[in-house]
Amino acid sequence: MxxxxxxxxxxxxxxxxxxxxxxxxxxxxxxxxxxxxxxxxxxxxxxxxxxxxxxxxxxxxxxxxxxxxxxxxxxxxSPLDLTRTREAQLVVAAMHELAVREAVPLLTGTDIDRMRAANDRFAGALRAGDPDTALLADDEFHAVTVSAAGNQAVVSVLGQLTPVLRRVERLRFSSLSGRASVAQHERIVSLCGAGDAEAAALATRENWHTLQPLLDLPKRREQGAGKQDTA
Incomplete structure (x- = not known):
């Protein structure tokens, strides 16, 4: 080693x-x-x-x-297990959706400011081509609502499954497609600030589902190769 x-x-x-x-x-x-x-x-x-x-x-x-x-x-x-990662992604997205739905009525102005500051750091890291700092800032962004919700079951599940997604998250934040998350975060902050728990929760779920194309890409490649073989 x-x-x-x-x-x-x-x-x-x-x-x-x-x-x-x-x-x-x-x-x-x-x-x-x-x-x-x-x-x-x-x-x-x-x-x-x-x-x-x-x-x-x-x-x-x-x-x-x-x-x-x-x-x-x-x-x-371990090599990347796509099946396990897809399963984890679905659960993690659902947990963050739940956390935001529960957190929005409890968020303070300071919480909203922390989310904005984390997203600013996230955007700066992406512009600098620094996926590791982007990962940390993304964690800080989502941690605000998870902490505010105070749901220990959500914390426990996220602690178990979030590490499964790390390699795919880093891959996304290493590419230009990751920059779309900055605007998604801004929308989540705006909805949280407006007190719209349902819309903020759905926007959060959408944000976590942006990992899906990276998980489906190998499958599409295999399907494409299969079509070529049968042509």
Missing amino acids: PVPETQNVSPRSLLRDSAFRLLRDAIVDGTLAPGERLRDNELESWLGVSRTPIREALARLEQAGLVRTRPGRSTTV
Whole structure:
């Protein structure tokens, strides 16, 4: 495994959440490629944490479909599972739709300002060609309504399934098509500010469904190849 450069993890961050985030991000940005073998001793050296939080982080990554573990043999980075990602995308979209519907009556002016500021950072990252910062800003944008809704079931489901979508989200934010999300975010903010919970919820669902074309593209290519073979 090619070990990435040292991340300078502070002693206070020597927890499974830190290990999870660093490993997840390395998988999402391609530093750790599909099929890459993850060895405990190399991960300990890279992350500066003990084996226990690493194993806990790997268990969470396996649940998210980002790694595969063969007990007593090896742990490797998983290839992108399109079926699982499509399923996760549908559920994540529904959870954010629900969160916005519940959050709108509770949002404050400060919340609306935070959404606008996050979208500004998101737009700036896309213009700069920085998909990783765009991902963080997109998270911050949607986190406002999830937090305001205060629905712990939604938080739990999103925590489990959002990592499944990371590689597809990054791909979208690496392309020009991702810039359409800026206008979609602006519309969501406007509807939230106007107190229109139903329209804001539907606009949020539409925003999350913009990942669908990336998930359907391989299928369309296969169908196209099949038509050529039978021509």
